[in-house]
Each structure stands twice: as structure tokens, then as C-alpha cells.
Amino acid sequence: MAMMKAAVFVEPGRIVLEDKPIPEIGPLDALIKVTTTTICGTDVHILKGEYPVARGLTVGHEPVGVIHRLGSAVQGYREGQRVIAGAITPSGWSNACQCGCGSQDGAGTAHGWKPLGGWKFGNTIDGCQAEYLRVPDAMNNLAPVPDGLSDEQVLMCPDILSTGFAGAERAGIRIGDTVAVFAQGPIGLCASAGARLSGATTVIGVDRLPGRLEIARRMGADYVIDASRCDPVEEIVRLTGGRGVDVAIEALGTQATFEAALRVLRPGGTLSSLGVYSSDLVLPLGPFAAGLGDHQILTSLCPGGKERMRRLMDVVASGRIDLGPMVTHRFRLDEIEQAYELFANQRDGVLKVAITP
């Protein structure tokens, strides 16, 4: 049995590089030789045991690679082709998918819906921090990388860019909108860029790290607010002449940022939430206008599928966005434990790391 290296969840606090068999594939699958991948904040939740996965599972959900083998029923691709797959790999054929909600893909359930069901890599099946990756429903999920784009240029497409943009897209941003984005980590940065790309005239980026605010400016924020030095709610109310923002995007996953996002909304505004929360949230009565504010509160899980990936790579290819500043560190797969150590502790100004098997 052919073996490969893979980063495996062992127990809370331990993700280690192990030898595992190269995955076998079924008729609808593809086997990808991973060329570049990365670590996500969600992987850190897994590492810490905050998000439970099976022991022995290979982690990671952001793959760039080359098609190594195709399932017997897969058509339209060829071995050797450079591809990415989304972090979310919807089947395409569940009821949820047919409603345009592939992230909640319930393929295999009686009714066709499953919470977070589209998220499989490194969650319910082996992920991509490994030399090889089995991609399910390959025809729905493999997106060829256009010539001229490097691995690192498309490395954010599977998750970070798809999620960040979703925060802007789902909010229905219109030309002339004012948008505040709470937290400027990788996803918040992409949300800021997505807000600007969608027509927002005023994009306000909020964070507590000056380095991130600096990158926020380069990626599309018109104003940045250092929340460690002032109250961002007051500052945004002032900036908008008391009106508030049309759209507030939450990109961290805490009560404080969620609540600040609600407080800066104009009446009738939209709160688009991207963060992964770890406890109950409170909707305070006043900012929630006792339920009479014509508000919308929307949550989004990263959209997947090959058409999504095609579009995102097209955005990169068009030069509308430069993801270059986001890859701050590079590691080989056999250094992945060090990469986790750096990333989990947010050391050395890390935003994203590139891992190359």
C-alpha cells in the first residue's frame, strides 16, 4: 500500500505529521497531489479541541494541486491538470444544493439538508494537509487553475476569499453604501476588499493590530479604526454623521464585535456575520430596536463548488485584488508542526502560511 505524509489530529493540543495510506477513490472522486495548502483559524480550533473531529483525521481544507487519478465516472478533466477545490465540497445533487445552499449539503440524508454538511475536508473526511487528497464529487468541485496564476495566488480562493467575499455579497451591497468590517484578519481583509469590489463607497476597517489596519488600507478600506485606541462604535457614528452604516460585517466571532456591528447599523441596515462563535450571542434590546428596526442579520458559511472557484480565480487574474500581502510565511509539509505553532499563537505578524508538500 502506497503511503504518504499527512497532518493528523491526535488529541486536543496535538496535530502531528504521520504516515497514512494514499486515499483510494470511488467512481465520482478524484485523487489530487497537493502542491500547496495552508492553515486556517478553524484548524486551530480543531487543534485546541474546541471543534471536535475524529482522532486520526487528516486536517486542512484549502487545497491547490494536480490531478493524480480520476474516478471511473468522472469526465471533463485530465490527469496532470492543475486544480483547486473549495473548502466546502457540495455534492451538487442534494436538495440543499438544488436550492443554492450547498454549504448545508445533505447528500445522503433523507431530506437532503445537513447543517454545515458541505464542509467535508478536515471535518468529516480526510483533508488536504497531506501529500494526496481525495476530492468527492469531483465534477462538481474541481476548478482548473488558469495559466499564469501561481499556487500562492489562488491559495486563498478555497476558503478565505470565498468566505470574505460572501460577507459582502450576501449583504446585497449597493453602489454608494457605507460598510464597516469588524476585524481585519484574513477573512475580514477579504470582506473589506469584497465590499469595495461590490460598490461600497466608504469601507471602514476595524481591528486592534496596526499591521492589519495597514494591510486593510491596501486591500480596500477607506478608513481604518484601531479599536485598541478608541471606541469603534463612537468613531463610526461620528464618521457617518450619526446615520450609521448600511452594512456591518462581523469577521471574528465574538460577542463584542457582533454587538458593535449591530450598534453601528442604520435603521434597516444589514449585519452580515462571518465569524465562528464559541458561545451564545446576545442581541441587546436597544440596538436591536426591540425587534422593530427592519434589520437583517445574515450568517454565511464559505460557498464552494467549481463555479465559485472559477469566479474567484477570475477576480485574482483580473488584478482586482492582490492577495500577495496575505501570505506572510512559508513552510514545507514536514515543518507543519512549526507552522501550527507560529500560526496558532499569531506570532511574527503572521496572516497566512503557505505549506508545500
Next chain:
Amino acid sequence: MAMMKAAVFVEPGRIVLEDKPIPEIGPLDALIKVTTTTICGTDVHILKGEYPVARGLTVGHEPVGVIHRLGSAVQGYREGQRVIAGAITPSGWSNACQCGCGSQDGAGTAHGWKPLGGWKFGNTIDGCQAEYLRVPDAMNNLAPVPDGLSDEQVLMCPDILSTGFAGAERAGIRIGDTVAVFAQGPIGLCASAGARLSGATTVIGVDRLPGRLEIARRMGADYVIDASRCDPVEEIVRLTGGRGVDVAIEALGTQATFEAALRVLRPGGTLSSLGVYSSDLVLPLGPFAAGLGDHQILTSLCPGGKERMRRLMDVVASGRIDLGPMVTHRFRLDEIEQAYELFANQRDGVLKVAITP
């Protein structure tokens, strides 16, 4: 100075009938001789002091009447015409109105938005539990009553029907949806009817009063659940084969109903909230899918304006809905204190009362 009778808020616990001058009108206003009005749950909040208004304010926001006098700049109407005006009377010319959000009308503010600003009657200006009513921005708000419709037939249009339908409309209900409506008071009943009218195939009404569930069936619910006898969340999960509902409408304004509405949503579902809450709300982590459920949580304040009223009266005229069962008691204006007593204590199976000056 010509005088009239009006129900006036004096202090918490006391709304009394008093003599007040008949209102004077400005160039954009109209003076309406009220022929029928009613009491709303919100008026009871005012009575109890839970929603503060100025002492001496005339309460009430659901007017049916006859045009008595028109402001000098008002065109397109004639004295003697039967009309209604919405509970919400947007100016038409604020920035909020131009964004289709007249309920948050900020006419007169620097930027044009104000939380709940469209709600004026019995809130920021004198209301309609009186013999005469001044209607601001009359050309935007007066809707002629079609011949053949009685006062009682259109009495629910200004608030109850507009609000209830909004719960269904805002949720974007599609043909084939399954919808649960939590609480079957007047607004919940109209939400159930609105869900059915919008194409919902399965409408599930929830309440704790068998009498209301009986009316729910007549107004459009396919299934009714008595929450005093079983857990409605379990029952709805069972009814939907484990899938949950596409849309849940909250029509009471409590943590329990809000949370139940969230718990019965399928992944990617929509919670449309109509209730007026009186304390902070909690979004429990699990049902909220940690923010990854692709949920929408939407709140609505009653839509107003003459076009809205025209449409609602058209629905009544078409026979699509029969509001007859909702008026359970009738009082003269000079009996309004008894009407409050009955309505505030929900005695004698009261749903809505008709008050005739």
C-alpha cells in the same frame, strides 16, 4: 375652539377619555373624522408604561374615517371621501423613504433616517382614538376605501394585516415552502394567512389558546400545535421529517418563541421576526450553528403608505382573506376605557375590538 373626545395617555395605568381641541392642520396635512378605530397590543404597552409616550398624547394608530378638511397644498382628494391611513405614516420624501424603508423615516433629521421614525400616530403625534385625526403628509398616506368594503373589513389594514403580511413577504416565501408561525394573536393570524397567500404549502400555526388555533385553521394554517400541550419544536421537527421549516415567523416578542423559531429552522432558513421584545434576546449557539448555518434573521416594522393600504384593501376585496372572525367585540368611543380593560386583560376570547366615535 372646537373640541372633541380623545383617549389620552395620562400616566402608566391610565388612558382616559378627555376633551381636546380638534387638531389644526398644516398645508400638507388632512383632518380626518374618525369613523372606526381599534386598540392594538402596542397601546397596551403604552397603557402599562412599558413603552413611554408623552403625557396628554392621544393614543391609537389604526384609523378608518372620512376626510373632513384638506391642507392647502394637498391635491387629489376631496372632502367627504372615505379613507384609511397606515399605522405608519412615512413622509415619502426622506432618504429612508427613498430607500423603500419608510418605517424608519427620518424626515427632519440631518441624514434622513430615524429608528421607528415612520410610526407617528399615538407615538410622536396625536393618534386616532379620537373623533378627529390629523394625518401628516396626506398625499403619501391617505388611501380611499373601495366602495363595498365596510369600516370593519378594512380596520385591520393599517397595522395588523400590514404587519402580519410583512412577516411573510420579507421572508421571501416561495411556492412549496414550509412555514411555522409562532403565536396566533391578530398579527400571527395575519402572518399565517400571508404565508399561505405567498405560496407556502405547509403552514403550521402555534399558540397556547385553542380558540386562536381554531381561527388559525380558518385563516390558512394547515396544521396547528397547542404549545401548552406539547413541545412545538419537537412536533415541528417530527412533522417535517427532521428537516425543519424554510421560514419561521415570530409574532409574539418573547425569548421562548424567538428561540423556538430558530430551533425549527432548516439550515439556510429564514427567521422573520414581528414581535416587539421587552428585553435582550439570546441566540443560542447550537441552533445558531455557531454562525455557520446560512441563516437569515429579519425584523419588520409595519409597512405604511397609501400604496400599501391600497394593496391590502385589494386583498380584502378579492376575498382572499376574511378578517371577519378577528373583530370579536364592539364599543363606542365613550366606552373605550372598558374596551381597554377587556383587551388589556385578554378577556372573553377577545381578538380585536372595533371602536366607533
Next chain:
Amino acid sequence: MAMMKAAVFVEPGRIVLEDKPIPEIGPLDALIKVTTTTICGTDVHILKGEYPVARGLTVGHEPVGVIHRLGSAVQGYREGQRVIAGAITPSGWSNACQCGCGSQDGAGTAHGWKPLGGWKFGNTIDGCQAEYLRVPDAMNNLAPVPDGLSDEQVLMCPDILSTGFAGAERAGIRIGDTVAVFAQGPIGLCASAGARLSGATTVIGVDRLPGRLEIARRMGADYVIDASRCDPVEEIVRLTGGRGVDVAIEALGTQATFEAALRVLRPGGTLSSLGVYSSDLVLPLGPFAAGLGDHQILTSLCPGGKERMRRLMDVVASGRIDLGPMVTHRFRLDEIEQAYELFANQRDGVLKVAITP
């Protein structure tokens, strides 16, 4: 080789019942034993040679049947299960499908889009006027028939109901809208019903056959207009007090009905077109307001997929619509040539025929 009976296109003017091999299936397919099917107006176009298909092709695209055999990669179904499949069978995994546009499914093309590509049965692959039918991408397309619904009750779901409802759905009908539907053949009747189900307060059905107008009333039209006895444009302008309709649905496919639909639109109104046209259309300058009328003109091809079918069967099961009156004649498969003769010539008040192999 096992043989079956199938209605086959031979040449313009001739569809005949022939013996053909029972289809073989691939890993993603299912083989259905057809229990009931019907003839569509499109089949008559094929018969007449107006819509070209390959000689020898089995025609028909509206199947009700029983699963006879499942492809090796198909999961979630069992042999013997009663199912329908839509007239349109999207792959689920093309780029078009991922954009919610499965009717233009381009599975197999370089970019993933193909005009009308979702329509396969009786068009690009063998259809269902036969004893057996191969269903491609079975997991995306097979919808189990709920217990308690007969074949005839669900026979309209694959095409007629899906198409007719799409005319109403795509137009974004809102509660209180006025809708005119031009032509009350099977699709127009379902469009009228769909308009009412979507909240239209005034549904106006137009046709030239009194029998169809009679059924239109039963299926949801508030008013009917016999276009053989008056000018329907004038009549609708009169009925709407000069305003016109919010939505006009074209359900025949002629210049006259298309143009009438445009002429009765209010400014800013929506023309939703379902007809299959056979020549260029003219947009007359005046009714088109020289391009300044804020109009929407939308076309729809029948939506398919198992979730669509599930929803439509749910509508039938809920009793919201009674398709009973639409099946006017019944034939055995070996009488199909007579069925074509009757249906193509619209004899004996035929609306739809049921064909049972």
C-alpha cells in the same frame, strides 16, 4: 437483447410506435419502468418537424414510473420506488447548475453552459413515451412520489406545472399584484394558478376557447376574457382603471399574445414569457416606451431537478391546486398514435392525455 415499445420520431408528420432495445444504463443513471406519461405541445412541434430531433429518437419528457434498475454509483434510492423526473434533467454539476440555471445545463461543454442543455428527454436522448426510460444523473433528478398521490395527480409536475408556476415565480409576484395570463392552455392554466398561489389579488385569464376559460376560473382566475369576442388589451386597461397590470404572462408563443402582454403592462411592469416562439418577435416602440419604461421581459424554460419536483408534488398533496380537470383523455401506449392525432388537432376539448404503457 430485451425489447420494449417506444414512440419514435421517424420523419415530419410521423411518430410511430416501434420496438427498441430497453436502454442500458451507466453508473450515474437509473432505468425507470414508465407507468404513466403524456404528450406535450412541444411533442407536436416535433411531430410536425418544426422542432428538429434525430430520426429514431424516442419522444416524450413527462415520466411517472417505478425504479427498475440503479446505476452502480447511485445511492439513496431503491428498486421498486415510485418516482417522477422533471422534463428537464440537469446534471447538477455543471457551471450553469451551480448558478441555479440547470435548464441551460452545459455539462460536458468547456465552460459549462449550453442553451436549453437541461432538456434531454425526447430532445437529445431517448424520451419517456416508452415502456422504459433511462434517467441521467439519477441522484439529481429522481423524486419519490409521496404515498397517496396517484400517477395522474403528479403527471403535470415534470413539465406543465413546473413551467406554468415558473412564469409566476420568475416575475416576482407580490401580494396584491394584478396579473394577466395570455392563453389558458395547460401551461397558461398552471401560470394562472401559480399567480394566485403567489399572492396575486387579481388574476385575469385570456383565451379564445370558452371551455378553457371555464377551467381558468376553477384554477384561479378572478376574471376571464374571451379574446375571440373583444380586444383583451382594451378590456384589461378598463378592468385596471387605466393602470395596467403589474405582471403579464405569455403562455402561447405568438407575436399577438406577446405584444398584448406588453401593451397591458403598467410602467415598470414585468412580462414573463413562457411560450415557445417560431419566428422573430417585434417589440413595438410605443408599448416598449422607447426603452424607457423600466420594464422587465423575462423568459423561462421549465425548471427541473428532484427538489423542484418534490415541491410541486407537495403543492398537489396540500390540495392547493387540483390538476384533475386537466387530464381529459386516456390512452394505452399502443394507442399513442391515436392520442397524437387527437392532441395535435386539439379535438374533443382535449387539454392533456394520460398514456399508460
Next chain:
Amino acid sequence: MAMMKAAVFVEPGRIVLEDKPIPEIGPLDALIKVTTTTICGTDVHILKGEYPVARGLTVGHEPVGVIHRLGSAVQGYREGQRVIAGAITPSGWSNACQCGCGSQDGAGTAHGWKPLGGWKFGNTIDGCQAEYLRVPDAMNNLAPVPDGLSDEQVLMCPDILSTGFAGAERAGIRIGDTVAVFAQGPIGLCASAGARLSGATTVIGVDRLPGRLEIARRMGADYVIDASRCDPVEEIVRLTGGRGVDVAIEALGTQATFEAALRVLRPGGTLSSLGVYSSDLVLPLGPFAAGLGDHQILTSLCPGGKERMRRLMDVVASGRIDLGPMVTHRFRLDEIEQAYELFANQRDGVLKVAITP
């Protein structure tokens, strides 16, 4: 009676500068002292007699000015304030306005809708190529110009920018879309910019004048096609790898551009039409997919109202768009006949002229 200079339509071929009384104003109006205005292609249609207006009417619908006097019922403004008003001045209170369709404002009609009814300046009431302008429904229409923006910087907001952006907005452009814009006159240029601002990844500008294509590149087009040197349909099909564009915007008003726009659409694509047509249009059967292509054809008349103007000026202030290159010539009001002569004959590379009374 105080007099002013005004450009007046006398007869086809003659717009002349005349002395007219300064307009009187009603309670809802404002009198503006015009500081800058311009000439629109529509004015040229009026000049040529192709669009009929009353003899003696002052033409022009793109005003920048200073508030000179306010109607007795107007609040929220002060004399001396710099303002613009849209080319379209919706009342705010008609049924059409309440449906978000102010361009078809039917204020004063029985039902509240009127084709093109929002377009008043230089059409149904005196326009702004004059020293003074009466603005109706001033509270709905006057938008203060932010400090720091010059007259010329906001001169395109009332019509060109509002119309051009509307072509992109109405089409629902999403991040990653490919958009073709047919004709790169002032409106087409703004449509190209609007498409890019809305997230289009690939914007293709088509025209026959190299100078305009050069400006198109500066304003947002990724590719430009000189239709005098190749077939733009072929070229766009080639550029998109045979797929076609998601959205095609027509910005000229001819059969040739409309038809080309339809031909380059992918299945399910959207044709957003901005042009003013002067004859019937033909929808050719093939590109229209016989009505089965899931196409959308949308027309837009310039949106107006003060909130629209506020948003557009915000876009200019944000630096997202530079309208500088569009004003190519400058004239005093008393030279307006020469300005018409130049503009109507498209001499000297003119795009837009600035006229200063």
C-alpha cells in the same frame, strides 16, 4: 416682472436663447439659481423634433445651482445652499414612487403611475438651461453638494451617471461577472464604470470611435472593441471562450446594438437596456432561444431623487470614479446655441459640455 435668459424650444431645428420671466414657485417648490448645466443627447432629439415638447418650453434637465428661494412648506434647506437635483424629479408621494419606481411617477393621475412621468425638467415643465429653475417637490429632490466637490465634478450625477450606473445595478451584476457595454458615449462610459464598481471582473467596452475606447479604458473597461474594425459579437464570443457574457448593457438605442447585446449573452444572461429607441425593435428568434433561454431583458429610465443624488456624489467624492475626462468643452449660457451646434454634430471629439449661466 423679473426676467432671465433661457434656452427655449421654438420649432424643430431651433432652440434659442430668450428672455422669460423668472419662474414663480408653489409651497412645495424651490427656485434654484443655476450655476452649471449641460446638454444631453435627449436635448438633441428635442432640437431635431424627434421627441416632441411644447413650443416655448425651456429645455435641459441636468442642474447644478444654489437655492434662491424656498416654497412656504419646504423645510430642511436654506437659501444659498449649493444643490443638485436629478434629471428625474419624482414627487415622492405617488403610488409609483412608493413602489420604488419614481421614474414612472404618476402623481396627479387617478392610479398613480405615468409612463416616464418622473421626467419633468425640459419635458413637461421648464428645464434648467436657464438662469433660474423651479424644482418641484423640493424636499424629495434637492441634494446638497458636499464641500470640496466642484460644479463640474457633480454635473454628471443628475442624468449620465445615474443612468449609466442604473444599467449595471439593475442587471444585478455579481463579483466575477463578465459584462459587455455597447457604445461608449457618456452613458455607456458610466455603465462601464458602474459594471466595474459592481464587481464585474471582465468589462468589455464596444464603440466605433477610438477616442471613446481610449476613455473607456480609463473608466474601467478591461477590453475595448472597435466595432468599425471587427464584428464585436464574434470578438466577444472569442474573448469569453464561447460562453458569452453574463450581462450585456445597451447604451445607444439602435437595433444593431440591441441585437448584438442579445447575441453575446450566455444562456440565462441579462440584457440591460439604457438606450432611447426610435423605432420598433426585433428580437431575433435564434439569439432569443425561441423564448427558452432564461433571459432577462430590462430597461431603465434614469433614477432620481435626493438619496440617489447623495449616493452618486458620494461615489465621486470617494474617488472611485473620475468624471473629469467627460467634460470636453465649456460655454457660457449666452453661447448655448453654439454649444448645441457642436454637441448635436458631435464635433471636435465632444463628450459633454459645461454651460455656465
